[in-house]
Amino acid sequence: MKKNLKERFADSFSVSKEIIMDTVHISMAGNREIYIENYRGIVEYKKDIIRISIKDGVLCISGSDLAIQSIRITDIFISGYIETVEFKLV
């Protein structure tokens, strides 16, 4: 896969890609909590599936008892029993 200019710059200067490329940054605590930064918006919000729009596509989180615990313009914190985290690139 061809790397773009920003990605090559980040690689060569060892800079975090999420800052340079404005990509999504995901942190998980087991399968109970997920914290997502740099998202665009919410596409779908249900108990068993949450789809979140990110820069390159859609991030699909499926599981059970999913709920958005806190939501801000920059980050979102989801809790519940997470089964899959899937990227659907556009």
Next chain:
Amino acid sequence: MLNKFFDFLKGYVIIEVSGKNYERFLNICLRRKIPIRTTKPCKNGVILSINRTDFKKLHSVFRICDVRIRILKKCGIYHLIRKYRHRYVFLLCAVMSMVLLFITSSYIWTVTIDGAKPEEVSMLYTMLRDNGVYPGAKKSDIKDLYAIKNNIINHTDDIAWLWVYIDGTKAQVKVLNRRVVDNMIDKSIACNIVATTDGVIKNMTVKQGEAKLKEGDAVIKGDTLISGKVSAYREGYDENYMYVHALGEVYAYTVHTKTVKQKLYDTVSVPTKNHKRYYTLELFGKKYNLYRNKNIGYESYDVKNTAYELKLPIIGYVGIGLFCENNIETNIIKNPISEDLAFNIAKENLEQEICKGLNIKSQKLDEKADYTKISDDEIEVECTISFIENIGTKEPIRSEEIEQYRDTDATEP
């Protein structure tokens, strides 16, 4: 926790957003910088909580998104005040209860004493009462707790230290008892040194007084080792005596023997699911049992006491508490242990018990322990330890004896 408290102060609304585009509604809210707190998906949409002030901003948003908003609950002080503003009787009662609470919390309702011996408790209650600390006393009248503490310490012999502090409507007293030390006798008082235990004298150093025994002599507990009654000779005069504070150290060979019966099983109490709870309500120092008859009925049980005291942030304990006595039934399980293990356990306990009664600077010489089986599930263990120890302890000479001697001495020509 703090955030929740501030949210409660500001006031917030729990709403249900339903419709086809509720996700869009959330996105627009975020872009318009309307803070959304916890969210929870529901059947046709989402339940979320929002600030009271931000709720008005939602009018323009829900029209764009074609969603319906339903208020589920209004929370916070603002809504409470709005709800109860026309209920004058309720407001009056609320104010009256606040005033009543303020008045009642300005008195002491309970006095608790921790760490005191059972025989001291009633004496301490009396002394506290004399110093103005009693149930029903006004807190503002108790000004100097430091002076109360000093007064009690100075008027009692056994109490080494005492802490008095007031927590809400409860006066708490913590007592530290004085450790009794045998040899603490004022040096101006005449005394003998007597044997604390049986033994054979190894060596003795007399600094003051007159030695009554010598090395190699056998002594019985209570024998005078160094006498404080010293004979004073003056040429041309009759034999005379003077009473001194005897000083010295007497080391002797001593033997301590103790026996104990040890079971050949170890007991473990395992709690069952059965338990009985008995509640007691405390209202301003008076306790009311919330049960008729206390009938536990278990063969073996553990007791767990829990106290729920009503405490307010500034006032502290307000004098209202609920005490729960939970009696949990236990099954006693006997695990058999070997004779050697039982012997070792008993031996260790006996060693500890013997060492508790020793004098300071004791030196262990020899130890013997043996056991005899007295039944199928019990052994008797005997432990004998020999020591070299300082067996002398000071015993004041009776003042009558000194006075009698002085009287007879004065009447003699």
